[in-house]
Amino acid sequence: MSFLAPLMLLGATAVTIPVVLHFFYKTRYRKLPWGAMRFLKQSIEQTSRRLKFQEYILLALRCLCLLLLAGALARPSCTTFHTGGRGESVDAVFVFDTSFSMGARDGEVTRLDRAKQAAQTIIDNLPPNSTVQIYASADRSSFLGPVTPGNLDQARQVVQTIELTSQAGDALPGLAEAYAALDRGAGSNKEVYLFTDLQKTGWDQQAAAVRAKAAEIKQRATLVVVRCGSQDRPINNVAIVDITYPGGIPHTGSRLPVTVLLKNTGKNPVRNLSVTLDVDGKHGDKESNTVDEIPPGQTFPAQLTAKLDTAGAVLLTAKVTQDDLPGDNQLDRLIPVRDRIRVLVVDGAPDPRDPKQSAGHFLRNALLPVPANQIDDYFVKVTVVPVEEAGPGLLGVNDIVFLCNVAASPADRPGVPGLSAEFVERLGTFVKDGGSLVIGTGDNFVASRYNAILGSGGAHLLPFDVEEVVGTLPETPSHPAPDTADPASYLARFRDDPFRTASANVDVFRFVGINDADKPNGRVLMRLSYQKPWITSRNVGDGEVVFVSTSLDASWTNWCANSGSYVSFVQLTLSYLTGKATRGVNVVAGGPLVWHPVEARHGFEIVRPDGKRVKLGKATGGDGGAKLTVNYADTGVAGLYHMGVEGEDPPIGPRFAVVPDLRESDNLDSLNDAEAEQVIGFKPVLVLAGVDGDNALTSERNRREWTIWVLLGLFFVACGEAGWAWVCGRAW
Structure with missing residues (x-):
């Protein structure tokens, strides 16, 4: 128990008043002898003890009245010191x-x-x-x-x-x-x-x-x-879960097939739902679709298309209407749109007598899945060169590099050309600056030399250090295991048909062993049936390296003859690696926005979705080779954020698409x-x-607060005191 007005307890000292009155102010009288009283003495002595007891009870009741009055004024509380009662400040x-x-x-x-x-x-x-x-x-x-x-x-x-x-x-x-x-x-x-x-x-x-x-x-x-x-x-709600363009590579002059993934997170079916998609806010090119019904808990892929006119990071905005929760009715997604993709294929074993058997030939066909008369107009430009012609200057004009059955250096195998030291050095910089590298193996592959030049002993480009070549019997080849495809990787689609069946039918007769336990930076994307890594990857700086443990030609496998798996892998890899340009600019609400500007002579600012400009100050870092960095963390509201130099209108820096955290509406x-x-x-x-x-x-x-109860107790005690006083005052 505590008291809201503890000072009022001082009033309890008034209990001494009736005590003092009782003992010090009794009626004074003078003794006079009287003969007739002699006979009453014995009777008086018998009743005096009873009268004193009654007076003590009356005294106690009067003292209790005063104590209860003081307690009521002190406002007792039934809880601890932190709470109060009615009227007490809070x-x-x-x-x-x-x-x-x-x-x-x-x-x-x-x-x-x-x-x-x-x-x-x-x-x-x-x-x-x-x-x-x-x-x-x-x-x-x-x-x-x-x-x-x-x-x-x-x-x-x-x-x-x-x-x-x-x-x-x-x-x-x-x-x-x-x-x-x-x-x-x-x-x-x-x-x-x-x-x-x-x-x-x-x-x-x-x-x-x-x-x-x-x-x-x-x-x-x-x-x-x-x-x-x-x-x-119950809340009726449909959330936009994702915007994808499966199998497509966004490029200018095309109409990209887009899947808007919708999920009914409510308890009731949703009918006649309207879905729209626009590109960079161009409402004139907006496309819409109507979904007849989505049952509770179900996901539905709405198919639309996006007209792509300009290269760069393009904003796709999907919207739905007609539900009770607007917070997940819009999803923004920045996608990379290219006017062209330049691919360099370095072939370590070209066959002049039969070029169609080389890895360069198979890769070129997989990278250019169009009729011959359309190749010149196709947005993917492929350059195939033998390893001896692979100079560092080629890396400056290409986006992706394929190394096919290439010796790591001219000293790997007698008479076999390999990569020059200058090319390897420039290749490391190329990847760190955002380029992409895909490596396939073959007969020119020497594990120890790859580890020393491209692996942990050299440029640190390999996802894992490699081991010697493993061979299988012709009658018992290894096969890709689609079930082992990393669900979070771009190869997750190989877990489902038609990619699953096509890949499972591939025979692999030789592959390079990979020690996938010696480096935490690498990642196994898919394994072979022997549970050996088949395709691995690693982020290096702003770029990425994909390593295939078998050949990209027909020397170690029949993979290149299986277009359902081989061409699909090449196209998915191309789409994934070119999409790295917008990686980091699609952020879940609350996540940080990070930009690495080239120079830091000026301060920076960001334009929020509501148009408000926030100054960010100057970029940090830049010392000792570190990148300049501009950060912004207040991204609680979904929408488009735009960074730039202070005063630019509009800003010319990167755009960021912040999307709702869909954990909120999933249940x-x-x-x-x-x-x-x-x-x-x-x-x-x-x-x-x-x-x-x-x-x-x-x-x-x-x-x-117990004040009312204390006052009620005071009332009953006062009534008792009055009644007892009447009893004590009766004539005997």
């Missing part, structure tokens, strides 16, 4: 869930609007001299204001300016920030308000930490959870009251926004 901390599910409309207003209305009502009914601190929280939290916590008018203005983010919810950051904010309140009566829709994903992902933090808050404040969503009305179920108590670890004050919430809070404050 240090309130407001935490608003700003994840985009709070933008759902499950009634006449959105959940966030309902939270704002509830907050305004709470502020209006706070006792005098109260303070308010307001925080926004999604998967991270931030202080919103007011600057002066005691300025409730300023707090009301802050509440009205709260906006949603495109981030997923997480209850822990908001609870942690609220706990820290309790230290900034000077009073002893503290209350923490969480305005949330209690979405399960935001509370379950760190359930143990949430429970522990809530227990810490309970020791210092009253936790009030204001439910802002309706459990009676729209919310906790019921019992589940909320279980997750939090105790029973908080649960209030439904807009439904008599103020009365509930007033009742809670009254429940915490």
